[in-house]
Amino acid sequence: MLVKIYGSAIFGVSAQTITIEVNVDTGGVGYHLVGLPDNAIKESSYRISAALKNIGFKIPGKKITINMAPADLRKEGSAYDLSIALGILAASEQINAEEISKYIIMGELSLDGGLLPIKGVLPIAIKAKEEGFKGIILPKLNIREAAIVSDLEVYGVDNIKEVVDFFNEGIPLERTTIDIRKEFQEKAHHFPNDFSEVKGQETAKRAMEVAAAGGHNIILIGPPGSGKTMLAKRVPTILPPLTLREALETTKIHSVAGKIGAETSLMTVRPFRSPHHTISDVALVGGGSYPQPGEISLAHNGVLFLDEMPEFKRTVLEVMRQPLEDREVTISRAKFTVNYPASFMLVASMNPSPSGFFPDDPNNTSSQFEMQRYMNRLSGPLLDRIDIHIEVQKVEFEQLADKRRGEQSDEIRRRVLMAREIQSNRYKECDIHYNAQMGPREIEKFCELDEDSQLLIKTAMEKLNLSARAFDRILKVSRTIADLEQADALNAAHISEAIQYRSLDREFWNV
Structure with a gap:
């Protein structure tokens, strides 16, 4: 007897139905399994045989042929165990197969018939709804993630016996539903950190506000213990809240990577990713034999924090150059190409020198050669994509002992939201959304300078030895500062503040 049962394969951040x-x-x-299965699927026969035996069924001693179509698409992982097991039972007439084709069925089997969670459930559920399936049957640990999709019956099960009873005897399964909008609104503003916890560092906090308001990449330069990591971890608290569309997009990526917990359905806050400096270039941008999203895609719609940036391998840093511009990663293989979104805000930190001190600090023991070699770990083209360079000074005892609370993240976020709304209205006819994305045409149109501003930026470039590439960055950041003040035109004060955010372009660093 021939039976068709349906599963799903993940391709990039989307799913494709597998027959x-x-x-x-x-x-x-x-027992013949065809259709480009990987080793995990080929080994499923042993798991299926043990699981069926432990619930009172068995694999028939006959010729069993299993085809996974389309046959030219490679299938991988153990998520097809449940589908294949039920297909064998239905084809050998051990269970009723009348309703089985109306559902997408996925799950990894343990030897006692229990079901283990799988990856990529959200895109699978979205695809099931698009293709008109009645419902989806999954391990119970995955149901909250799948229940995000409305108008789709989502059933979570602990054991294959429950699924057999559902099709064979009509014993109903418990359907899971989630009010996604209510859950999104309840959790969208929950953060474990707040800017009010940061002592001192008013200049750095201001720079963070400007970076968040314009979507600018930022690098923090300061000695160990000055609060660079503490500041970076609080950036998501002042960014605009995720929209529902962004939340679904972000959740899909984390679902494919298997980063969604059993108690989580929808990601409601912007992601914050902080990879260790020993990370490989493939782990950062994504890829591998069977491509998976990397850290920059997991940071999509959020923040990627590179702590002690010069300690990262130069090859790892250089692979970020194209994603920082295009805001997506394209991974090409001989037979296919996969695109992963990667629209993130880069926040980096570094010590001022190998010894940890600023070049003019009496405690600095690094030679000019050592400092030059240290700075050369960051290439000019990469620094060119970072709009704001801010120096973070050591926090004095008086500031640490001050019991007064600083400005809360909610107050800063209100100003950021106001500036972002101004930018959205300004760029509604353009293919950009915030100031950091401006190109030469937009800079010329929206960053006109008066005489005083022109004289100031000319003097700064001459006296501080600023590079030509810093010019556009200064104008972009000036535009954001003006937006925070709700000013239509740029003035010398905006330019002056923006110049202060180009520390690494100054002659001071070119030792």
Whole structure:
């Protein structure tokens, strides 16, 4: 008897329906699995055999042929165990197969028949709804993630026996539903950190506000213990809240990577990713033999924090140059190409020198050669993509002992939201959304300078030895500062503040 049962494969951050055809033939003996399965799927026969035996069923001693279509798309992982097992039972007439084709069925089997969670559930559920399936049957640990999709029956099960009873005897499964908008609104403003906890560092906090308001990448330069990491971890608290569309987009990526917890359905706050400096270039941008999203895609719609940036391998840092511009990663293989979104805000930190002190600090023991070699770990093209360089000074005892609370993240966020709204209205006819994305045409149109501003920026470039590439960055950041003040035109004060945020372009650092 031939039976068709449906599963799903992940391709990039999208899913593709897989038809699993199971044919049980009395004319022979054997187990044949075709359709480009990987080793995990080929090994499923052992898990399925043990699981079925432990719930009172068995694999028939006949010729079993299983085809996973389309046959030219490679299938991987153990998520097809449940689909194949039910297909064998249905094709050997051990269970009723009348309703089985109306559901997407996925899950990894343990030897006692229990079900283990799988990756990529959200894109699978979205695809099931698009293709008109009645519902989806999954391990119970995955149901909250799948229940995000409305108008789709989502059933979570602990054991394959529950699914067998559902199709064979009509014993109902418990359907899971979630009010996604209510959950999104309840959790969208929950953060474990707040800017009010940061002592001192008013200049750095102001720079963070400007960076968040314009979507600018930022690097913090300061000695160890000055609060660079503390500041970076609080950036998501002042960024605009995720929209529902952004939340779904972000959740899909984390679902594919298997980063969604059992108690989580929808990601409601912007992600904050902080990879260790020993990370490889593939782990950062994504890829591998079977491509998976990397850290920059997991930071999509959020923040990527590179702590002690010069300690990262130069090859790792250089692979970020294209994603920082295009805001997506394209991974090409001989037979396919996968695109992962990577629109993130880069926040980096570094020591001023190998010894940890600023070049003019009496405690600095690094030679000019050592400092030059240290700074050369960051290439000019990469620094060119970082709009704001801010020096973070050591916090004095009086500031640490001050019991007064600083400005809360909610207050800063209100100003950021106001500036972002101004930018949205300004760029509604353009293919950009905030100031950091401006190109030469937009800079020329929206960053006109008066005489005083022109004289100031000319003097700064001459006296501080600023590079030509700093010019556009200064104008972009000036535009954001003006937006925070709700000013239509740029003035010398905006330019002056923006110049202060180009520390690494100054002659001071070119030792």
